Amino acid sequence: MDYPFAFGSATYGELFTDREIESERLMMNFRNGINTILISPRRWGKTSLVIKTAEKMHDKSIKIVRFDTFSCRNEEEFYQLFATEIIRQTSSKINEWVDHARQFLSSLVPRINVGMSPETEFSVTLDFSDKQAVNEVLSLPEKIAIKKKIRVVVCIDEFQQIAGFSDSLNFQKRLRSFWQLQKSVTYCLYGSKKHVMTKLFSRQSMPFYKFGDLMFLQKIDRSNWVKFIVGRFKKTGKSVSAKIAGQICDSVDNHSHYVQQLSWLVWAHTTKIAGDEEFRKAEEELMTQNSMLFYRYIEELSAYQLNFLRAVAEGNHDQLTKKAILNKYNLGTSANVSRLKSALENKELIDIEMKKVTISDPVFCKWIRKELCK
Numbered sequence: 001m002d003y004p005f006a007f008g009s010a011t012y013g014e015l016f017t018d019r020e021i022e023s024e025r026l027m028m029n030f031r032n033g034i035n036t037i038l039i040s041p042r043r044w045g046k047t048s049l050v051i052k053t054a055e056k057m058h059d060k061s062i063k064i065v066r067f068d069t070f071s072c073r074n075e076e077e078f079y080q081l082f083a084t085e086i087i088r089q090t091s092s093k094i095n096e097w098v099d100h101a102r103q104f105l106s107s108l109v110p111r112i113n114v115g116m117s118p119e120t121e122f123s124v125t126l127d128f129s130d131k132q133a134v135n136e137v138l139s140l141p142e143k144i145a146i147k148k149k150i151r152v153v154v155c156i157d158e159f160q161q162i163a164g165f166s167d168s169l170n171f172q173k174r175l176r177s178f179w180q181l182q183k184s185v186t187y188c189l190y191g192s193k194k195h196v197m198t199k200l201f202s203r204q205s206m207p208f209y210k211f212g213d214l215m216f217l218q219k220i221d222r223s224n225w226v227k228f229i230v231g232r233f234k235k236t237g238k239s240v241s242a243k244i245a246g247q248i249c250d251s252v253d254n255h256s257h258y259v260q261q262l263s264w265l266v267w268a269h270t271t272k273i274a275g276d277e278e279f280r281k282a283e284e285e286l287m288t289q290n291s292m293l294f295y296r297y298i299e300e301l302s303a304y305q306l307n308f309l310r311a312v313a314e315g316n317h318d319q320l321t322k323k324a325i326l327n328k329y330n331l332g333t334s335a336n337v338s339r340l341k342s343a344l345e346n347k348e349l350i351d352i353e354m355k356k357v358t359i360s361d362p363v364f365c366k367w368i369r370k371e372l373c374k
């Protein structure tokens with residue numbers, strides 16, 4: 001049987017909905033050598049979109065390489081991963097991997113490990129004592145592209161991570177200086193932490209300024225979600241009305257991950273036809289299932305930060321520096337509020353758009369109202 005819904009990792013196949021326009025735009029960029037920067041809060045669907053787009057491109061002359069820098073703590077780990085994935089994903093032949101590593105990473109003395117299952121265990125270990133060697137790594141996709149007479153699209157997920165490397169600015173300069181000269185390679189850089197990504201790509205003083213097409217991924221529309229939810233129930237032998245499906249969307253503010261999670265819970269509680277009772281139980285369970293995580297979020301926060309979240313959760317999105325609000329929620333001075341904002345934004349707990357502050361996670365927002373605003 002088909003899975004009715006899925007969440008927790010990037011989604012694909014029939015569990016993927018909408019995003020036609022975004023996917024077209026990405027394909028167009030990939031085909032025409034336009035670099036793309038894709039930004040949205042976590043769990044809205046960036047990774048899924050890029051995977052889906054890569055799947056849809058049936059162009060033999062374009063190779064799409066995807067990897068995730070979330071676990072990279074420094075430049076060297078980045079280069080290591082970059083080299084390994086470029087080599088591995090531009091060819092399906094193990095001997096070609098070895099050839100490419102030897103041919104194009106000569107000064108790096110690559111140690112090549114191929115394990116029992118080459119798909120997962122292939123890696124190139126680099127020796128960085130020669131600083132010039134980094135140039136070879138960054139030139140790798142262009143060299144492979146030229147040799148194989150193909151074009152390469154390099155998609156790097158969780159790109160915001162590089163902003164935290166030590167001496168990140170010089171690192172960014174180095175990347176840009178190589179990447180902008182490559183004729184056969186296109187980059188798609190995507191990540192969350194909007195303020196970090198925006199700073200990397202839209203500040204004039206930053207190396208990646210005007211690097212490519214800047215896309216801010218929006219939420220999937222409610223009407224599309226409703227169709228999707230009703231369709232998935234039907235496909236898997238149950239049914240739900242458009243009204244209940246709409247309530248699912250509203251309950252989690254059309255947040256991709258949560259729409260899938262809450263739909264799943266409603267589905268799981270339903271024998272045949274989902275009604276108000278099933279919806280109510282599912283909503284309650286969504287809160288319970290996430291509350292451990294939410295406790296962990298707040299454990300790390302200061303009293304001021306908690307007060308600030310309370311103020312936002314209770315609907316004060318754009319008047320957080322008004323005197324009455326500062327007093328009511330005990331937020332200290334308005335200068336303190338600025339500090340609170342940037343700390344919480346950095347933890348990805350809040351989003352700020354046109355000075356309007358919202359809590360990024362809609363279920364966390366409800367939980368704050370329920371547990372902390374009594």
Ligand SMILES: Nc1ncnc2c1ncn2[C@@H]1O[C@H](COP(=O)(O)OP(=O)(O)O)[C@@H](O)[C@H]1O
Pocket residue numbers: 006007008009010011015016017018019040041042043044045046047048049256257258260261
């Ligand atoms: N286009 C989509 N259709 C259906 N569900 C989606 C879609 N995009 C995202 N989701 C849901 O959201 C979750 C998070 O998506 P993901 O691509 O990992 O987001 P991000 O990379 O922005 O953090 C997925 O596991 C899935 O449940």
Ligand SMILES: [Mg+2]
Pocket residue numbers: 043046047048157
């Ligand atoms: Mg992702």
